[in-house]
Amino acid sequence: MTVRLRAHHLLCMLTYVGKGYSPAFVENYEVIAARLSAGEEIELVAGPDDICGPLTADSEAHCHGASVIARDRAAADAVARLIGSPLPLGARITPTLALIELLRANFATGEIRGACTGCEWSDLCDQVAGDAFASARVAPTR
């Protein structure tokens, strides 16, 4: 199995602290956070992914929107630049402790946060990063 993630969720997974759009969304995200913490491989996908799942029954859900697709592009470019490797659709990424720490360090400085512009959760993500990600739910150990 892989965790199917759209590119901007490579950022969101860094700051997830158990908050989200609905109880079903959070319940699903908790399972995904545990899978990522256990080191399950990520597969980069286009559009709605495993995190979006509980929202996509609604055809009006923002997950389908052009602005979110642009957010994906910006996140993929930023993370690819950081890791020095392209991130095409279908890329496989292992969420190791070293990778999550690298991403969080560069998230905290703003280096890879261009994709966050205009996001309604930005203040929360600022707080999580400012607190050194202490309450973040994705927590690989190796």
Ligand code: SF4
């Ligand atoms: S600000 Fe929005 S896009 Fe950026 S990490 Fe937080 S939830 Fe994700």
